[in-house]
Amino acid sequence: MAVLRVGSLLFRLHPGALLVTLLAIAIMVKLGLWQIDRGLEKQAIMDRHADAPHIYQPNAQTIAHLEADTRISVRATLDTERYFLIDNQILHGRAGYHVVALATAPEFDGEYLPVNLGWVAAGIDRSTFPEITLPEGELALDGRIRIPSSRPFLLQEQTFTPPESWPVRIQFPELDKLREGMRIPLMPVILLLAEDNPLGFPREWPVVVMTPQRHYAYAVQWFGLAIAAFVVFFVASRLRAKDDDAKSYEE
Incomplete structure (x- = not known):
């Protein structure tokens, strides 16, 4: 000692x-x-978010090659009959779905831009979907580009075939599989509708889950x-x- x-x-x-x-x-x-x-x-992620470029009325080819977080504004029309419900989405402690609609415009050359319109509550009966009415006519859609993971963690592998009825409930928007299995010409990105856009449903798109200040405090x-x-x-x-x-x- x-x-x-x-x-x-x-x-x-x-x-x-x-x-x-x-x-x-x-x-x-x-x-x-x-x-x-x-x-x-x-902090670097937040800085990139703040400095991301803003593109107005891009065509399908341009959108397909945009980087994540790029801001875009388009005038487009939503398919009011066909949309997806992403399961197991939580908002303020409540379970529900994210509503992903299909937007089309003359600049899109026949392709559809998936647009996440926000969150809707799930009912007690899982076999019954929430009643949703999508806006009609030409709409001003703006938001940020998100590129879904090509290899998401899923409890069960998803398989897609042309549905007999809509909406379609999915675990995760695997856009390549959706395009091939459901034969819908989807762009490889999703537009997260801006939080201040009056269209859609309640939505929160945090840039980061935990702020830099919280990390520094830890x-x-x-x-x-x-x-x-x-x-x-x-x-x-x-x-x-x-x-x-x-x-x-x-x-």
């Missing part, structure tokens, strides 16, 4: 306790640095715990040393 003297203070350091304390401090410092890195990543907590572990160890060591000195004096 090593003895460390700092001025008039005597510390008796147990090797095992010292090793565990140093290991714990290293882990907490590493977690703090990781939170800082995550905060910087989230980093401070981890660093604080590391400092606390360091202080507690040496205070405990000093107290043990004082006890040992008292026993030696009594003897």
Whole structure:
């Protein structure tokens, strides 16, 4: 057992306790640095979101090659009979669906742009779909481009065939499979209708789930715990040393 003297203070350091304390401090410092890195990543995402270009009335070829988060504005018409319901969507603690409509315009060359119009509540009876009325006529649609994952995590693989009736409930918008299986000429991206657009249903599209400030706050907590572990160890060591000195004096 090593003895460390700092001025008039005597510390008796147990090797095992010292090793565990140093290991714990290293882990907490590493977690703090990781939170800082995550905060910087989230800030970069938010900066890209704020600086994303805005394109007006693009054609189908242009839309198909847009990067995620690009803002677009189009005048288009929705197919009021055919739309998708994305299952298991939560808004403010309630379960429901995202309504994905099919938009068409002369610039789209016969292809459809999937448009996520927002969230609707699910009923108690899963066999009954919510009653939805889509707006008719030419509409002003604006929002941001989202590129769905090509390999989403699903509990069960989806298969698509031309449906006998609409709407169609899906787990995830696998657009390539929808295009091939349901024989609908879909563009490979989805438009998330802007939150301030008066059309559609309630919707919230957070840029990031956790803000950079929250990550930085967690980093401070981890660093604080590391400092606390360091202080507690040496205070405990000093107290043990004082006890040992008292026993030696009594003897």
